Amino acid sequence: MTSENAMLEEFAQREYEHGFVTDIEADAIAPGLSEDVVRLISSKKNEPEWLLEWRLKAYRHWLTLEEPNWHNVKYPPIDYQASVYYSAPKEKPKLSSLDEVDPVLLETYEKLGIPLQEQKVLANVAVDAVFDSVSIATTYRETLEKHGVIFRPFSEAVHEHPELVKKYLGSVIPYSDNFYASLNSAVFSDGSFCFIPKGVRCPMELSTYFRINAQNTGQFERTLIIAEEGAHVSYLEGCTAPKRDEHQLHAAVVELVAMDDAEIKYSTVQNWYPGDAEGVGGIYNFVTKRGACRGKNSKISWTQVETGSAITWKYPSVILQGDNSVGEFYSVAVTANHQQADTGTKMIHIGKNTKSTIISKGISAGVGQNSYRGEVKMMKGATNARNFSQCDSLLIGDRCGAHTFPYIEVRNTTAKVEHEASTSKVGEDQIYYLRQRGLSTEDAVNMIVNGFCKEVYDLLPMEFALEARKLLSVSLEGSVG
Amino acid sequence: MIATEIETYREQHAAFQRKSSPEWLVELRQQGLDAFTRLGLPTKRLEDWRFTNVSPLTANPYELSSLTSPDNEIVGDEINALVQQATLDESYHRLVFINGRYCEESSRLHDVSSGVIIDNLASVIRSRANEVRDQLSGGLDFDESAFAALNTAFIDDGAFIDIPDGVASDRPVHLVFLSTGSSRTVSHPRNLIRLGKGSTANVIESYLGNGDVYFTNSITQITLDESAELDHHKLQHEQIGALHIAMTRVDQRTSSHFRSHYFSFGGSLARNELDCVLDGERIETTLNGLYMPKGDQLMDCRTRIDHAKPNGNSHELYKGILDDKSKGVFNGKIFVRQDAQKTDAKQSNQALLLSDDASVNTKPQLEIYADDVRCTHGATIGELEEDALYYLRSRGIPIDFARKLLIFAFANDVVQGVELAAVRRHLESLLLSGHELSEDIL
Numbered sequence: 001m002t003s004e005n006a007m008l009e010e011f012a013q014r015e016y017e018h019g020f021v022t023d024i025e026a027d028a029i030a031p032g033l034s035e036d037v038v039r040l041i042s043s044k045k046n047e048p049e050w051l052l053e054w055r056l057k058a059y060r061h062w063l064t065l066e067e068p069n070w071h072n073v074k075y076p077p078i079d080y081q082a083s084v085y086y087s088a089p090k091e092k093p094k095l096s097s098l099d100e101v102d103p104v105l106l107e108t109y110e111k112l113g114i115p116l117q118e119q120k121v122l123a124n125v126a127v128d129a130v131f132d133s134v135s136i137a138t139t140y141r142e143t144l145e146k147h148g149v150i151f152r153p154f155s156e157a158v159h160e161h162p163e164l165v166k167k168y169l170g171s172v173i174p175y176s177d178n179f180y181a182s183l184n185s186a187v188f189s190d191g192s193f194c195f196i197p198k199g200v201r202c203p204m205e206l207s208t209y210f211r212i213n214a215q216n217t218g219q220f221e222r223t224l225i226i227a228e229e230g231a232h233v234s235y236l237e238g239c240t241a242p243k244r245d246e247h248q249l250h251a252a253v254v255e256l257v258a259m260d261d262a263e264i265k266y267s268t269v270q271n272w273y274p275g276d277a278e279g280v281g282g283i284y285n286f287v288t289k290r291g292a293c294r295g296k297n298s299k300i301s302w303t304q305v306e307t308g309s310a311i312t313w314k315y316p317s318v319i320l321q322g323d324n325s326v327g328e329f330y331s332v333a334v335t336a337n338h339q340q341a342d343t344g345t346k347m348i349h350i351g352k353n354t355k356s357t358i359i360s361k362g363i364s365a366g367v368g369q370n371s372y373r374g375e376v377k378m379m380k381g382a383t384n385a386r387n388f389s390q391c392d393s394l395l396i397g398d399r400c401g402a403h404t405f406p407y408i409e410v411r412n413t414t415a416k417v418e419h420e421a422s423t424s425k426v427g428e429d430q431i432y433y434l435r436q437r438g439l440s441t442e443d444a445v446n447m448i449v450n451g452f453c454k455e456v457y458d459l460l461p462m463e464f465a466l467e468a469r470k471l472l473s474v475s476l477e478g479s480v481g
Numbered sequence: 482m483i484a485t486e487i488e489t490y491r492e493q494h495a496a497f498q499r500k501s502s503p504e505w506l507v508e509l510r511q512q513g514l515d516a517f518t519r520l521g522l523p524t525k526r527l528e529d530w531r532f533t534n535v536s537p538l539t540a541n542p543y544e545l546s547s548l549t550s551p552d553n554e555i556v557g558d559e560i561n562a563l564v565q566q567a568t569l570d571e572s573y574h575r576l577v578f579i580n581g582r583y584c585e586e587s588s589r590l591h592d593v594s595s596g597v598i599i600d601n602l603a604s605v606i607r608s609r610a611n612e613v614r615d616q617l618s619g620g621l622d623f624d625e626s627a628f629a630a631l632n633t634a635f636i637d638d639g640a641f642i643d644i645p646d647g648v649a650s651d652r653p654v655h656l657v658f659l660s661t662g663s664s665r666t667v668s669h670p671r672n673l674i675r676l677g678k679g680s681t682a683n684v685i686e687s688y689l690g691n692g693d694v695y696f697t698n699s700i701t702q703i704t705l706d707e708s709a710e711l712d713h714h715k716l717q718h719e720q721i722g723a724l725h726i727a728m729t730r731v732d733q734r735t736s737s738h739f740r741s742h743y744f745s746f747g748g749s750l751a752r753n754e755l756d757c758v759l760d761g762e763r764i765e766t767t768l769n770g771l772y773m774p775k776g777d778q779l780m781d782c783r784t785r786i787d788h789a790k791p792n793g794n795s796h797e798l799y800k801g802i803l804d805d806k807s808k809g810v811f812n813g814k815i816f817v818r819q820d821a822q823k824t825d826a827k828q829s830n831q832a833l834l835l836s837d838d839a840s841v842n843t844k845p846q847l848e849i850y851a852d853d854v855r856c857t858h859g860a861t862i863g864e865l866e867e868d869a870l871y872y873l874r875s876r877g878i879p880i881d882f883a884r885k886l887l888i889f890a891f892a893n894d895v896v897q898g899v900e901l902a903a904v905r906r907h908l909e910s911l912l913l914s915g916h917e918l919s920e921d922i923l
Contacts, residue, residue: 395852408843416863
């Protein structure tokens with residue numbers, strides 16, 4: 001195992017020495033943020049006037065806001081004027097075959113069990129005709145269109161379906177929502193737009209497509225998913241493979257709208273670059289995600305596996321407006337080395353008989369700091385609403401931290417809220433038991449940690465559950481013993 | 482509004498400081514006032530005051546009663562009645578404070594074993610200035626709490642209890658704080674309790690009054706030396722128009738045991754902060770609390786347990802019963818520092834909502850920096866269990882009575898943790914009469 005650790009470390013370092021992802025910025029603007037930059041981004045995308053106005057409103061509002069400091073994470077101040085807010089799809093040096101790719105990187109892909117053609121896309125190898133990502137994308141698109149599902153990059157959707165975008169953009173997360181959401185609203189680069197019409201059950205998990213599609217979406221993505229009456233969609237975002245992104249700041253916004261009887265299942269596997277073992281570099285991931293259960297009997301479910309990023313700041317929430325609507329949040333957050341995570345959820349119960357479930361599993365190793373922060377709010381009209389929350393933390397090593405900050409507000413007598421939290425370390429007796437049966441300490445810990453997260457993994461689409469499991473063991477490598 | 486409020490307190494302070502006091506105390510009070518001026522009264526924008534808005538209650542200034550009334554107040558029937566009401570057991574030591582000043586006439590001190598000091602702070606400041614000085618100025622961070630700073634600015638009187646090493650004090654000490662008078666009076670009692678190595682004690686603090694609108698801003702500082710054991714009870718029975726803000730700070734050394742029993746019934750706004758620092762190994766801390774707001778009352782309970790050293794245990798149980806338009810706030814923080822391995826911390830907060838207009842905000846909070854620990858917290862909020870009601874009704878008990886029975890049982894859980902018989906009886910009869918139940922059910 002030690003040799004493997006050494007190898008991984010080497011891999012992490014080599015990557016940067018060789019400038020593996022050195023890209024040739026084809027179409028970037030000078031660093032800095034101003035109204036002109038917002039106008040420039042909008043004009044480069046040929047956006048309609050109303051969208052530009054919306055961006056400008058967001059920008060002007062952003063200027064009045066202060067960066068939040070209530071979270072339990074520490075980082076040096078971000079200079080928002082030093083970032084580049086627009087860079088067209090980056091041209092990376094194309095390699096002619098997988099043989100030219102760093103073998104260590106390939107090995108990591110192998111461990112994660114990523115299909116060959118996806119490996120090529122990830123490693124930026126020119127994909128041959130058969131596995132051309134575009135053609136794959138096209139096939140998928142045709143199937144989707146047959147069912148009436150609209151699934152487009154955001155910038156295309158703005159032109160093709162302006163009425164839908166206009167109607168729903170900012171309807172769940174207004175441009176004035178918070179510091180990072182306002183910033184995103186002003187400068188968002190691209191993202192996905194998804195519309196499932198009435199009564200349609202989306203024929204496929206919107207995942208593989210996105211994995212390819214999302215390759216070059218920049219640091220400020222925006223996702224909007226609308227499920228009309230009776231529609232059903234399962235969506236997976238993120239990238240399970242190690243992704244090197246040189247952007248320091250990543251501020252995305254995700255909005256979900258579910259009408260009567262609709263169901264949206266949104267899964268995230270996030271593995272951005274976490275920085276090196278000394279805590280240098282890594283992504284600051286400040287994401288605003290919120291779903292609105294507008295209709296009766298609607299359901300929104302968030303499942304997330306967060307193993308990457310130097311800092312994760314993210315609270316996928318559900319507004320349970322429709323009667324009998326259901327909100328769910330299942331999360332595994334891992335902080336190893338110097339990673340910090342402040343993540344959780346908000347469940348706002350407005351309608352009658354609304355139900356929410358929160359299962360959060362935090363794992364801290366090294367000097368990682370993991371915080372669960374959540375809010376459950378039962379409004380006055382939330383008759384017979386129910387919530388069950390469970391936040392468990394697992395500590396590996398004596399220098400890490402696990403914290404919980406749940407807020408519970410109840411204004412209705414018939415509402416029931418239950419909250420449980422526990423913090424413990426990996427039991428020595430459990431490790432001993434497994435070692436006695438011939439497992440190495442590392443494998444034993446992996447097995448225990450996976451068992452700890454099982455409740456959440458079981459909810460991920462199958463292939464991603466497998467990857468997430470492996471991802472976790474890669475993340476925790478070297479943190480034991 | 483707030484600026485003028487601060488100004489009023491500054492003026493009062495100037496008048497107050499004219500009274501002859503030792504120089505160090507004058508200086509300490511000045512530091513308190515400076516901190517208060519800098520901090521100002523808390524607003525809802527502060528995380529710690531998010532759910533508790535003090536501004537309507539502090540909009541009009543309160544007056545320091547020692548400035549308006551003479552020191553040697555004549556004890557009238559009204560006060561006797563209040564003392565009578567507060568009395569739990571004649572065998573207890575009793576120290577009575579009226580509007581923050583010690584009242585010898587109403588107090589009753591029995592003989593004490595040698596070395597034990599049960600006195601009032603003002604007299605101790607005169608007789609043992611050096612000892613008190615360190616206790617008053619150290620151990621309390623008034624830089625971050627406006628009300629602690631305000632209390633420090635007006636340090637004047639309060640209880641002083643000092644139990645020397647190895648003494649098991651036989652009689653509980655009952656501290657009675659009365660607020661009287663028709664004007665908007667404010668008092669800032671400051672109590673010091675110190676237990677030496679291996680000593681034990683029982684202390685009860687009772688707060689009540691007969692004025693309409695008044696403000697109690699009290700601080701109790703407790704120090705427990707090695708293996709000391711203290712049971713601290715607080716019975717908050719302020720008048721319905723009162724503002725009650727209190728902070729109890731506990732410093733615990735190795736192997737000491739601290740048990741707190743907090744019962745909150747009165748006040749239009751009552752906020753109780755309990756801050757325990759477990760600076761030693763094998764410490765036991767138990768915090769029990771019951772708050773029962775009704776009408777428009779707001780009750781805010783804050784606890785903070787700071788595990789700084791290994792092998793500490795803490796148990797916390799707070800229950801709330803909320804009726805009418807009342808509001809409840811619970812914030813329980815548990816810190817486990819990096820050194821505090823093998824800590825076992827349990828926290829539980831349960832709230833019962835009896836009315837559609839009542840609301841509760843709960844914020845348990847765990848911050849853990851050590852790995853070999855077991856920490857759990859649980860919170861439940863809801864109405865009475867349907868199944869339990871059904872069970873009782875199926876046995877012929879009418880629904881109203883069944884409800885009362887269940888509410889009583891819910892609250893009685895906390896009351897049963899009190900070991901002093903007189904205190905327990907007092908609380909039981911209060912709960913029973915509150916629900917029109919007879920003692921037969923016990």
